Amino acid sequence: MPTQxxxxxxxxxxxxAEWETREHAFERIRSVFARYGFEPLVTPAFxxxxxxxxxxxxxxxxxxxxxxxxxxxxxxGEADLALRYDHTVPLARVAAAYGSQLPTPYxxxxxxxxxxADRPGHGxxxxxxxxxxxxxxxxxxxxxAEVICAVHDVLxxxxxxxxxxxxxxxxxxxxxxxxxxxxxxxxxxxxxTLDKLDKLAPAEVxxxxxxxxxxxxxAAPLVGALTAGDAAEQIRDALKNSDEGAAGLDxxxxxxxxxxGQVPGDRVVFAPRLVRGLSxxxxxxxxxxxxxxxxxLAGGGRYDHLIALLGGPDVPATGGSLGMERIxxxxxxxxxxxxxxxxxxxxxxxxAARSFAFAAAARDAGLRASVYLGNSRKLGxxxxxxxxxxxxxxxxxxxxxxxxGAVTVRDMTTGEQASVPLGGLPGYLAELxxx
Amino acid sequence: MPTQxxxxxxxxxxxxAEWETREHAFERIRSVFARYGFEPLVTPAFxxxxxxxxxxxxxxxxxxxxxxxxxxxxxxGEADLALRYDHTVPLARVAAAYGSQLPTPYxxxxxxxxxxADRPGHGxxxxxxxxxxxxxxxxxxxxxAEVICAVHDVLxxxxxxxxxxxxxxxxxxxxxxxxxxxxxxxxxxxxxTLDKLDKLAPAEVxxxxxxxxxxxxxAAPLVGALTAGDAAEQIRDALKNSDEGAAGLDxxxxxxxxxxGQVPGDRVVFAPRLVRGLSxxxxxxxxxxxxxxxxxLAGGGRYDHLIALLGGPDVPATGGSLGMERIxxxxxxxxxxxxxxxxxxxxxxxxAARSFAFAAAARDAGLRASVYLGNSRKLGxxxxxxxxxxxxxxxxxxxxxxxxGAVTVRDMTTGEQASVPLGGLPGYLAELxxx
Numbered sequence: 001m002p003t004q005x006x007x008x009x010x011x012x013x014x015x016x017a018e019w020e021t022r023e024h025a026f027e028r029i030r031s032v033f034a035r036y037g038f039e040p041l042v043t044p045a046f047x048x049x050x051x052x053x054x055x056x057x058x059x060x061x062x063x064x065x066x067x068x069x070x071x072x073x074x075x076x077g078e079a080d081l082a083l084r085y086d087h088t089v090p091l092a093r094v095a096a097a098y099g100s101q102l103p104t105p106y107x108x109x110x111x112x113x114x115x116x117a118d119r120p121g122h123g124x125x126x127x128x129x130x131x132x133x134x135x136x137x138x139x140x141x142x143x144x145a146e147v148i149c150a151v152h153d154v155l156x157x158x159x160x161x162x163x164x165x166x167x168x169x170x171x172x173x174x175x176x177x178x179x180x181x182x183x184x185x186x187x188x189x190x191x192x193t194l195d196k197l198d199k200l201a202p203a204e205v206x207x208x209x210x211x212x213x214x215x216x217x218x219a220a221p222l223v224g225a226l227t228a229g230d231a232a233e234q235i236r237d238a239l240k241n242s243d244e245g246a247a248g249l250d251x252x253x254x255x256x257x258x259x260x261g262q263v264p265g266d267r268v269v270f271a272p273r274l275v276r277g278l279s280x281x282x283x284x285x286x287x288x289x290x291x292x293x294x295x296x297l298a299g300g301g302r303y304d305h306l307i308a309l310l311g312g313p314d315v316p317a318t319g320g321s322l323g324m325e326r327i328x329x330x331x332x333x334x335x336x337x338x339x340x341x342x343x344x345x346x347x348x349x350x351x352a353a354r355s356f357a358f359a360a361a362a363r364d365a366g367l368r369a370s371v372y373l374g375n376s377r378k379l380g381x382x383x384x385x386x387x388x389x390x391x392x393x394x395x396x397x398x399x400x401x402x403x404x405g406a407v408t409v410r411d412m413t414t415g416e417q418a419s420v421p422l423g424g425l426p427g428y429l430a431e432l433x434x435x
Numbered sequence: 436m437p438t439q440x441x442x443x444x445x446x447x448x449x450x451x452a453e454w455e456t457r458e459h460a461f462e463r464i465r466s467v468f469a470r471y472g473f474e475p476l477v478t479p480a481f482x483x484x485x486x487x488x489x490x491x492x493x494x495x496x497x498x499x500x501x502x503x504x505x506x507x508x509x510x511x512g513e514a515d516l517a518l519r520y521d522h523t524v525p526l527a528r529v530a531a532a533y534g535s536q537l538p539t540p541y542x543x544x545x546x547x548x549x550x551x552a553d554r555p556g557h558g559x560x561x562x563x564x565x566x567x568x569x570x571x572x573x574x575x576x577x578x579x580a581e582v583i584c585a586v587h588d589v590l591x592x593x594x595x596x597x598x599x600x601x602x603x604x605x606x607x608x609x610x611x612x613x614x615x616x617x618x619x620x621x622x623x624x625x626x627x628t629l630d631k632l633d634k635l636a637p638a639e640v641x642x643x644x645x646x647x648x649x650x651x652x653x654a655a656p657l658v659g660a661l662t663a664g665d666a667a668e669q670i671r672d673a674l675k676n677s678d679e680g681a682a683g684l685d686x687x688x689x690x691x692x693x694x695x696g697q698v699p700g701d702r703v704v705f706a707p708r709l710v711r712g713l714s715x716x717x718x719x720x721x722x723x724x725x726x727x728x729x730x731x732l733a734g735g736g737r738y739d740h741l742i743a744l745l746g747g748p749d750v751p752a753t754g755g756s757l758g759m760e761r762i763x764x765x766x767x768x769x770x771x772x773x774x775x776x777x778x779x780x781x782x783x784x785x786x787a788a789r790s791f792a793f794a795a796a797a798r799d800a801g802l803r804a805s806v807y808l809g810n811s812r813k814l815g816x817x818x819x820x821x822x823x824x825x826x827x828x829x830x831x832x833x834x835x836x837x838x839x840g841a842v843t844v845r846d847m848t849t850g851e852q853a854s855v856p857l858g859g860l861p862g863y864l865a866e867l868x869x870x
Contacts, residue, residue: 005532005746008516011479013529016543019475035798037775037805037824040454044446044562045480045518045548046500065481066503068514070552077512079503081443083480094448097440103775103824105808108451113480117505127479138808142782142791146806149795258791311440340472340538347577356577356693360584363470370472371581373540373573389472389538 010118010126017338022129022328026111028157029131029322033109036150038133041108043090045115046081053082055089055310063116065126083115087132088319092312095136099313105137111324123325134319136307141251144284144302144318145258151288151298151320152263160330162291165263166271169252169284170301172235173275175245179238180222186213188279194226195275202227226273235272251284280306286320290330297330298322339390343369343429344412346382348398358395358407358425365429387412393432445553445561452773457564457763461546463592464566464757468544471585473568476543478525480550481516488517490524490745498551500561518550522567523754527747530571534748540572546759558760569754571742576686579719579737579753580693586723586733586755587698595765597726600698601706604687604719605736607670608710610680614673615657621649623714629661630710637662661708670707686719715741718753725765732765733757774825778804778864779847781817783833793830793842793860800864822847828867 007013014022030040052064066079073080084090087110095106111131120126133150135143148165155163177187189212197205202223209219225234239245252270259268276285276299285301300320308314343362347355355371362369370389372382379396386394396408396417406419409428420428442448449457465475487499501514508515519525522545530541546566555561568585570578583600590598612622624647632640637658644654660669674680687705694703711720711734720736735755743749778797782790790806797804805824807817814831821829831843831852841854844863855863 005528007479007528007532008481008483011481013479013525013532014475014477015529015533015537016474016476019477023475034775035801035803037803039451039775040449040458041451042449042454044442044448045550046443046446046562048443062506065505065516066509067518068501068503068512070500071497074501075512077503077510081500083502090448093440093442094450097442097448098450102450107775107805115480127481135808138810140808140810142787142806143808145791146808153798257788260788261792262795340469340474340542352577353692353695356580357696360697363588366470368470368472370542371577373570373575373578373581375573375575 008126010120010124012125012127016340020338021331021333025158025324025328025331026129026131029111029154030109032150032154032157033133035153036107036146038107038109038150039103041091041094041110042112043084043087043094043110045113046083047090047093049079049082051093051311052085052089056085060085063118065115065117084113085116086114087112087130087321088134088306089310091132091134091136092307092310095307095312095315102136105135105143107133107135109133123329125325129324129328131322131324132319134317136317137315138318139304139316141254141284142258145255145262147300147318147320148255148259148268148286149262151300151322152267154322155288155297155327158327158331160290160297160327163267163288163297164291165259165268166274166287166289167252167255167268167284168271168274168286169248170281171244171248171251171283172239172272173248175239175242175248176222176235176272178242179245180225181218182214182222190214191275192277194223194273195277197223197226197273231272232270255284276301278303280309283318290326295326296323297327337390339392340368341370341386341389341391342367342432343393343395344382344386344389344391345369345371345395346379346386346397347372347377349377351397351402355395355397358397361426362395362429365426365433367429367433383410386410443561445555445559447560447562451775455773456766456768460593460759460763460766461564461566464546464589465544467585467589467592468568470588471542471581473542473544473585474538476526476529476545477547478519478522478529478545480548481518482525482528484514484517486528486746487520487524491520495520498553500550500552519548520551521549522547522565522756523569523741524745526567526569526571527742527745530742530747530750537571540570540578542568542570544568558764560760564759564763566757566759567754569752571752572750573753574739574751576689576719577693580690580697582735582753582755583690583694583703583721584697586735586757587702589757590723590732590762593762593766595725595732595762598702598723598732599726600694600703601709601722601724602687602690602703602719603706603709603721604683605716606679606683606686606718607674607707608683610674610677610683611657611670611707613677614680615660616653617649617657621647625649626710627712629658629708630712632658632661632708666707667705690719711736713738715744721755725761730761731758732762772825774827775803776805776824776826777802777867778828778830779817779821779824779826780804780806780830781814781821781832782807784812786832786837790830790832793832796861797830797864800861800868802864802868818845821845 065083067081069078069080113127114130182190193208206219206223228234280303281301282304283302287299288297290297302318304316307317345355345359359369359371394410406421408417409420410417500518502516504513504515548562549565617625628643641654641658663669715738716736717739718737722734723732725732737753739751742752780790780794794804794806829845841856843852844855845852
């Protein structure tokens with residue numbers, strides 16, 4: 001593709017086959033969410049800049065696409081609007097704006113593009129689809145479990161196999177820090193380092209913890225327990241003496257008991273070293289790990305004060321997000337047998353209007369149909385078009401057909417032809433459509 | 436709604452009911468287009484600024500939302516990207532980029548938001564949906580007729596009545612100027628004024644034409660012929676001596692003959708005074724007028740050199756655009772009887788896991804279902820939620836039900852209750868789902 005006609009860096013043109021694959025996946029996701037009673041929310045592509053700024057940290061702020069002021073203010077070089085960076089800040093704004101007009105709890109999903117000025121790379125785009133579902137206004141563990149179940153059903157509905165839900169609670173992590181004697185002020189930094197246990201060797205993690213000021217004598221037992229073969233048991237044991245830790249374990253166990261029966265037992269596991277980087281989580285957290293290290297397919301958790309921090313009302317909230325671009329990569333490639341047409345209608349000049357009517361009749365029968373729109377009046381050329389367009393049948397009407405008062409229906413697969421009297425064509429097409 | 440939580444000026448939040456109404460309409464439109472063999476194309480929300488600038492005239496350029504450069508370049512106050520202003524310029528870019536990888540002809544539709552920094556007003560937004568279909572690469576009149584038929588089918592599929600296709604050709608207009616002796620250099624201006632015959636009285640139009648330098652002696656017969664009761668006949672007569680005019684009439688008549696049978700005769704008319712402001716049309720032009728002066732619902736025509744002007748290959752092209760926001764206003768309001776749930780499941784603490792499983796069973800039966808997520812353990816409160824959420828049935832499971840080994844299924848409309856043994860619940864739910 002000549003560079004000057006590329007879409008902007010990090011964005012994509014979706015031609016028919018790829019778009020339909022995506023749309024088909026989104027459609028299935030919507031149907032699962034609807035079955036759970038989640039409702040759609042669609043917010044504008046841009047928000048006022050002040051609504052977004054300061055909500056994603058300094059690094060996030062730099063990735064926001066800002067829109068220049070217009071008219072006489074354009075010359076100032078200032079921005080007043082910005083492209084949506086995620087679906088959560090708009091949700092907080094909507095919760096503030098509509099208040100009691102929204103159902104309680106408010107269960108909504110959002111599927112649509114967000115924009116981030118990240119450096120584009122393999123599977124990383126500047127315009128990409130996010131798919132969120134969130135429940136606002138309830139602290140019930142059933143709301144957390146419901147989100148997890150819905151995500152599980154979505155992955156199943158999309159035909160994905162070989163994934164596992166990792167379950168933890170921020171309160172388990174707090175209890176862990178307490179039980180292993182980590183000074184409170186080191187806590188957040190220690191968690192950030194523990195989050196790297198998937199990528200770094202235990203010894204490396206211990207070294208990094210030392211750099212954060214945690215003595216190796218304290219770090220080693222903590223890392224040892226988290227990486228042991230029976231880590232879950234060791235942690236359960238260690239948390240017995242921490243109120244916070246026990247409360248966290250209780251959250252995890254409640255979730256596990258609600259999920260039993262809905263999510264197969266081998267697909268959900270207590271993962272005490274799951275941290276999830278975002279500091280705003282307050283309770284249960286979870287992630288979906290794909291087999292073979294393809295990374296995380298989805299993640300979420302409870303974030304009881306975030307909506308207020310983002311400018312909304314102070315309501316408890318829980319939710320999750322599907323890594324759509326990663327998930328879409330795992331889905332089967334678009335069907336190469338895909339076609340745009342069922343019926344191709346050839347056109348001879350003097351019979352053009354009749355051919356046009358044949359195509360309409362085929363559409364009335366529920367078939368996808370088009371007349372030949374090119375310049376050639378040669379039948380062979382037109383049949384090549386019919387074949388290229390993947391049509392199952394071609395309708396041919398020329399002078400011979402006019403004389404016979406019939407249309408020739410050619411099966412493009414077998415080459416067999418039938419002569420169908422004009423009056424019988426609608427019925428014949430209906431039979432073709434019925435298969 | 437408190438002002439600070441409004442969406443940005445000229446944009447809208449779509450909550451569930453309104454979004455579903457829109458999405459339902461879009462879905463029906465897509466299915467009509469697919470029946471005609473048009474394929475979807477989805478381009479990024481933004482393009483490189485130079486792709487858009489200069490394509491919409493000076494006034495259009497001012498309405499483009501420009502995106503500030505990022506990182507170290509942000510301080511320059513310069514823009515390098517801009518939000519999509521329509522679907523046509525991106526189509527031209529895609530035609531240039533993908534060339535022969537696209538089918539010939541390339542029949543594509545685009546449905547999605549575009550952004551214009553227009554002054555917001557009644558029915559006028561800064562983020563609004565456009566719905567285009569276009570055929571590139573053929574000069575066949577059947578392509579023009581196909582677009583018109585597809586738009587006609589879309590309006591019918593959406594349940595609209597009382598609209599009429601006005602048909603004309605730019606070549607008819609050219610012939611008209613010739614036949615009525617309008618000097619060539621006055622032509623474009625005269626057409627702009629003639630386009631106002633719907634809003635202004637004939638005398639006012641004649642005055643405006645005089646202001647453009649067209650003598651009243653020439654203007655009066657022209658305006659007279661266009662506004663006569665038998666305008667179509669008068670114009671047909673006047674065009675007999677103009678080659679260009681005769682060719683234009685031939686285009687119109689070819690279209691009328693192709694449309695006969697597909698579009699009822701009283702829904703399509705030769706409208707010699709239809710101009711359509713845009714200067715890039717080269718052949719047939721058309722518009723859909725709504726009854727009662729609700730304005731134009733759709734419009735389009737042939738624009739054989741525009742794609743090249745916009746940076747694409749020089750291919751003949753024809754297409755149309757639906758005025759989605761106006762059309763959506765004419766559709767029935769969202770169904771107020773709409774609900775999010777079929778089945779509401781009450782929750783008593785000790786039986787929470789069981790209730791959770793009941794909701795899953797209802798979903799397995801194809802019903803939309805949710806457990807109660809609030810804090811109250813009072814049945815009355817929970818049944819009020821079931822009623823508020825519009826559920827048809829409530830499932831109740833408490834100590835009595837546990838003892839009986841059965842779940843109570845309450846018909847929320849009649850208040851009737853049935854006791855369904857646990858083992859029989861899936862079958863019972865399947866029967867409810869089957870209606």
